[in-house]
Amino acid sequence: MAADTSVEMFSKVLENQMLQTTKVVEEQLDAEIQKLDQMDEDELERLKERRLEALKKSQQQKQEWLSKGHGEYGEIPSERDFFQEVKGSKNVVCHFYKDTTFRCLILDKHLAALSKKHIETKFLKLNAEKSPFLCERLGIKVIPTLALIKDGKTQDFIVGFTDLGNTDDFTTETLEWRLGCSDIINYSGNLMDPPFQSQKKFGTIVTKLDKKTIRGKRYDSDSDDD
Numbered sequence: 001m002a003a004d005t006s007v008e009m010f011s012k013v014l015e016n017q018m019l020q021t022t023k024v025v026e027e028q029l030d031a032e033i034q035k036l037d038q039m040d041e042d043e044l045e046r047l048k049e050r051r052l053e054a055l056k057k058s059q060q061q062k063q064e065w066l067s068k069g070h071g072e073y074g075e076i077p078s079e080r081d082f083f084q085e086v087k088g089s090k091n092v093v094c095h096f097y098k099d100t101t102f103r104c105l106i107l108d109k110h111l112a113a114l115s116k117k118h119i120e121t122k123f124l125k126l127n128a129e130k131s132p133f134l135c136e137r138l139g140i141k142v143i144p145t146l147a148l149i150k151d152g153k154t155q156d157f158i159v160g161f162t163d164l165g166n167t168d169d170f171t172t173e174t175l176e177w178r179l180g181c182s183d184i185i186n187y188s189g190n191l192m193d194p195p196f197q198s199q200k201k202f203g204t205i206v207t208k209l210d211k212k213t214i215r216g217k218r219y220d221s222d223s224d225d226d
Contacts, residue, residue: 007144060118073108073115073123079131091121091184092149096128096140103161103168104144110172117127117176118185156182 068088076085076094086092095111097104110126115123123178128135128143138147146158163178164170173195180187189195 039086066119068122070122070166071116071119073112073125076124076126079126079134082126082131082134085124086122086142086149089122090151093121093123093179093184094149095123095125096131096135096143096145096147097125098143100126101143106168107144107146107175109172111177113172114176114179114185121179121185148182150177150184156184165194171195 049153069085070089076082082094086094093111093114094131095104095107097107111125115121126134128140128145134140138157140147140157142159144160148156148158158164158178161167161170164174174190176185176187177189177191177194179185180189181191
């Protein structure tokens with residue numbers, strides 16, 4: 001009964017937030033339309049040129065990312081290739097895995113999907129058993145672990161599944177949110193609302209994370225090995 005009440009209250013809060021967001025978007029659109037109505041032909045032409053130039057730059061950036069291996073979930077052959085693979089990309093997610101760990105297969109599925117959606121980030125995997133030097137250097141003791149690398153420096157880790165709702169059944173959207181908390185992808189959702197599913201089989205309703213802080217957001221980072 002208490003869980004159902006919590007879900008109902010949470011749903012009402014989300015509904016109110018959606019209504020407020022819709023109102024703000026409508027007001028912004030109205031302001032933009034009014035602004036366009038007040039422009040003369042020269043101003044409209046300059047606006048068109050700026051937008052075309054921005055689109056051109058965006059396409060060039062996309063092609064550059066694709067040429068560096070973005071847009072797919074690839075495997076690093078050995079730890080000797082690790083630094084070469086990551087140094088050319090601003091944002092990198094590297095999955096340290098083992099063939100014998102079932103949870104690594106779960107992560108593979110979600111990472112493959114996100115690699116196609118977020119081509120601004122390079123998604124890679126590396127066999128932990130074949131990279132003892134890197135694992136020791138980065139302090140990786142739990143498998144799976146995701147190393148989040150920005151500008152060639154490891155800035156964060158996702159260790160196990162605790163940050164993802166502490167369940168094997170987490171969604172791709174949940175992992176996407178967690179990566180967004182570390183600013184390793186361009187996340188368009190609300191970081192204050194983790195898209196966790198209700199964990200009824202554990203007897204709890206998960207609505208937020210706690211304990212550790214990243215970019216002003218609090219989350220937990222603790223896990224057991226498989």
